[in-house]
Amino acid sequence: MVDSSEFLVKKSPDTSYATYRVAMVSSNDELPKLEIKLGRLAWDAGSSSIPTLALFNDFFKTMVTPTYQLNAVNGFEVVYIDETGKAWKSNPNEIGSNKVEFFNIVQESDDRGDYSKFKCEFSCNVYRVPKNINDTIVNFKPIIDAQFTGWFKRNI
Numbered sequence: 001m002v003d004s005s006e007f008l009v010k011k012s013p014d015t016s017y018a019t020y021r022v023a024m025v026s027s028n029d030e031l032p033k034l035e036i037k038l039g040r041l042a043w044d045a046g047s048s049s050i051p052t053l054a055l056f057n058d059f060f061k062t063m064v065t066p067t068y069q070l071n072a073v074n075g076f077e078v079v080y081i082d083e084t085g086k087a088w089k090s091n092p093n094e095i096g097s098n099k100v101e102f103f104n105i106v107q108e109s110d111d112r113g114d115y116s117k118f119k120c121e122f123s124c125n126v127y128r129v130p131k132n133i134n135d136t137i138v139n140f141k142p143i144i145d146a147q148f149t150g151w152f153k154r155n156i
Contacts, residue, residue, distance in 0.1 A: 006039070012046025019072050020116075020152035035079040036120060036148060037072035038063055053114055056154045057107050060116045064102050068092040068124065076100045078143065080126045088126035088141055097142070098124045114154040122146050 006019040019039025026033070041059040043051045051059070069075030069092050078090040090098065100122040108115050123146065128139040 007050070009045045009049065012044050015042045016045040017042055018051055021072075022148075022150045022152055024148065024150070031081055031083050031085060033081045034146075034148075035081070036122070036150075037077040037079070038066060038075075038152065039072040040074055050155060053107075053109075053154065056114060056116065060102070060105050060107075060118070060152070064105070066100060066102075068094075068098045068100070076122070078122065078124055078126055080141065080143070087129040088139075089129055090124040091127055094125060100124075108151075112155075115151040116154070117151040118149070120148045120150075122148070 006021065008017045010016050017040040019037055020041075021035060021037045023033050023035040038060075041051050041055065043055050063076075066074075066076040068090050069077060071077060075092070076090075077092075080088040082088065092098070100120065103119045103121070104117075106117045108117055123142075123144050125140045125142050
C-alpha cells in the first residue's frame with residue numbers, strides 16, 4: 001500500500017486544499033495498481049502548513065458517502081493503472097453504477113504521522129484515459145463491489 005497526498009498550499013487569507021490518495025500496488029510498485037482519492041479538505045495555511053488533526057478527523061467524518069468527482073475535487077475518484085501503464089479513471093457523469101461508502105473510520109497516530117484508517121466499498125466503471133486528442137476509442141472496465149481497506153496520512 002502506498003499513501004500520499006496532494007497539497008495546494010496558499011498564503012493566508014487564500015484557502016489551501018488537500019486531496020488524499022492511497023494506492024494498492026504489488027511489491028516494488030509494480031503494475032497494475034488501483035488508487036483511490038478523496039478530497040478536498042480546505043484550511044488556512046496561515047495557521048498550519050498542513051491541516052490540523054481536528055480538521056483532518058472532521059473531514060473524513062463528513063465524507064462517508066462522497067460523490068464521484070473528476071480529480072476527487074470535493075469527492076471521490078478511482079484510478080486503475082493497467083499492466084501497460086495506461087490510466088483508467090472513474091467518470092463522475094455516469095449515472096447508476098457509481099457508488100462509494102466509507103466504514104470503520106478510525107484515527108490513529110504513531111511516530112511517522114497521523115492516519116485515518118478506513119474500509120471503503122465502491123463500484124464504478126473506469127474508462128481509459130486517451131493519450132492524444134485523436135484517440136476516440138472508448139474502453140471501460142467494470143469494478144463491482146470492491147472492498148479497499150487502508151489509510152490516508154495527514155502529513156505531507
